[in-house]
Amino acid sequence: MGRPRRSNPRLCEMPGCTDKHYAKGQCKLHYFRSWRSKEHKSNAREEEEASKKNALS
Numbered sequence: 001m002g003r004p005r006r007s008n009p010r011l012c013e014m015p016g017c018t019d020k021h022y023a024k025g026q027c028k029l030h031y032f033r034s035w036r037s038k039e040h041k042s043n044a045r046e047e048e049e050a051s052k053k054n055a056l057s
């Protein structure tokens, strides 16, 4: 006893980031950022169509 026990010593693996680990080796911010960019890629075509429609109207 007396030894400080860190339950989650992992940190974000992104270079220059010292935030606590959240998932997949990344902190919450970077994890959701990469997750959202993946979503964005899959929806890229739809967004392109939408922007075309906006440009027309």
Ligand SMILES: [Zn+2]
Residues within 6 Å of the ligand: 012, 013, 014, 017, 018, 019, 026, 027, 028, 029, 030
């Ligand atoms: Zn991070």
